[in-house]
Amino acid sequence: LMTLPYAMSALAPHISEETLTYHYGKHHAAYVTKLNAAIAADESLQDKSLDEIMKSSSGGTFNNAAQVWNHNFYWNSLKPKGGGEPSGPIADKIKESFGDFETFKKDFSNVASGHFGSGWAWLVESEDGKLKVVGTHDASNPIVEKLGNPLITCDVWEHAYYIDYRNSRPNYIAAWWNLVNWDFANANLASKL
């Protein structure tokens, strides 16, 4: 289980300490535990990296591996006092691909709030260099679906927001915009994962 890059209370009031206690401390931790158990039981997994396991597995092993990967990416996509408008290369790319930040924000928010069931909303850089907003179901992600290089993500499984926002996923997404870690997005832009 990765170490959180900030205190569990650091994302409040947008995401509460209580949510992090469960989301990081229980859900994410459980994916790690189950993945480790799968690896222990299967020699062929033992030399592989998380990425490799994720890209080559299926069923329960895939679900756990991908969810570990996705949550690692999610915690890094957030930072205390983050949010606001981006700066650096990501800002230019957003303007290039969406016209302006507000249009991108609306697009991303629609995909995130409209996603049916469990899943994730992502900003990705596709092969042709353009940025796109995509949604994935359950444990899936743009890496395994070959949708592009992920830059930032928002978890829309209900466990990500139910404690703080109950059924109101749009309110959670509005809060998420206050935490977006544009440094992480810039770093991802610079390195193809």
Added chain:
Amino acid sequence: MKVSAALLFALISDKTLAFVCPSGKVTMSAGGGVTRREALETSAVTIAAAGMGLLASSSPVRADGPYYLPDLPYGYEALEPSIDAATMKFHHDKHHLAYVTNANKAVSGKEAVSILDLQKNAIKEGTRNAGGGHYNHSLFWTTLCSESKSGSPSSALSSAINSSFGSMEEMKTKFNTAAAGVFGSGWAWIGVTKDGKLDITTTPNQDNPLMEGAKCTPMIPILGLDVWEHAYYLKYQNRRPDYISAFWNVVNWPQVSKYYEEYASKGAGVPVKG
């Protein structure tokens, strides 16, 4: 503008239709549609209103749509402590209502069918999410009750459980495993399969085994358990297995037995209000 009474009467059949009263409210009987008498009364007012130029067209127009949120058959707190009152309130008043609203949007402009009848082709017709959500929850509320009223399966249902699973305990074990194993959002179901036996299956999101093309064992469900996180998160957080165990305390066995005896064992889907 004169509206042909013959035209209007041709539109009214013995099938249930949703009409808008000039006030804008949809009048519904418990069966989910208007009675002939209500429809005829409404149409008389409609004709008059049309004659006065108050309506843009002379054909019946749906307001929200044919579906509505059925009341819970008990208070929010009735399933405590197994399922908490806050969850019941959000689950019914917010989540289920959203499915009703969206189901009505999804069928807008189409001929109204009961929510049960909508399920078969829901995947083909693109109504699986909201239409499935509305049916699943409408059925769900009726299969739950306060612990004191939970009772036990009828002798017919008991026999079926024993012959299909070995025993009640074995059935519960199989169900619990299935329900705990649903990854992401979905449901676990007990139902009657084509060979007349009981079986257990799961579906993702708001799909159900009545839907053609659903990735599950086809069956007529008599009891389902919602394992979307919204169904248990407030009280159980990540502890879904605890929720599943507690669920058995509040199963309305007399109602589930009725669903088995009167519908599923005869090859018919269980109708619901809504």
